[in-house]
Amino acid sequence: MSNVMRSAAVLAALSLPFSLTACGDLTRSNATAILNGSGFTHACMAQLAFTKDGFSRAQANGVVPKRPSTMGWFGIGNIYKVADLPNGNEWRVVSSFGGMVVTRKDQQTECLPGHAEVTMIATAPNAQNDSYKLVDFVEYVDLPPELQMLRPYVYTGYRKEVTFQKTDDGWRVMPSG
Numbered sequence: 001m002s003n004v005m006r007s008a009a010v011l012a013a014l015s016l017p018f019s020l021t022a023c024g025d026l027t028r029s030n031a032t033a034i035l036n037g038s039g040f041t042h043a044c045m046a047q048l049a050f051t052k053d054g055f056s057r058a059q060a061n062g063v064v065p066k067r068p069s070t071m072g073w074f075g076i077g078n079i080y081k082v083a084d085l086p087n088g089n090e091w092r093v094v095s096s097f098g099g100m101v102v103t104r105k106d107q108q109t110e111c112l113p114g115h116a117e118v119t120m121i122a123t124a125p126n127a128q129n130d131s132y133k134l135v136d137f138v139e140y141v142d143l144p145p146e147l148q149m150l151r152p153y154v155y156t157g158y159r160k161e162v163t164f165q166k167t168d169d170g171w172r173v174m175p176s177g
Helices: 002-021 029-039 056-058 145-153
Strands: 048-049 079-084 090-096 099-105 114-125 132-141 157-167 168-172
Touching: 002 168, 029 114, 029 132, 029 157, 029 168, 056 099, 079 145
Parallel strands: none
Antiparallel strands: 048 099, 079 090, 090 099, 114 132, 132 157, 157 168
């Protein structure tokens, strides 16, 4: 065997484990890194829901005012100002038919940053091989400094599921819908 052929055989043998690792099994740490690096985990939560009894506990502890700053119709639409934003906007608690939520006065679609923690990986149903995986994860919203006082009273973790597809370039998150 010539030196060139021997070098090619050694390079092929060395590269095989790396290519299998790049496109091999999807691990929790790989899936977490992909989710956190893809921009996918910007929770895009424009509203935060209160936990059970969270609103009343926040009021009892002085975090949310007892009296609304704006009165609604029979309590629906009451607004409680809870924090000012650096840009002059404000965070407020609004009552609605769905319950009490924390939201911005303006810019309702601005996303809150977040991060993901994978809780389960399984082969997708009806998958002919291991090329598709269902990934369950919890997406945590990172509350901005002006809302930290609400942390004990609002949900900051949301369970979600996505499908990953194995490609020649590694694993990727499949678009939903």
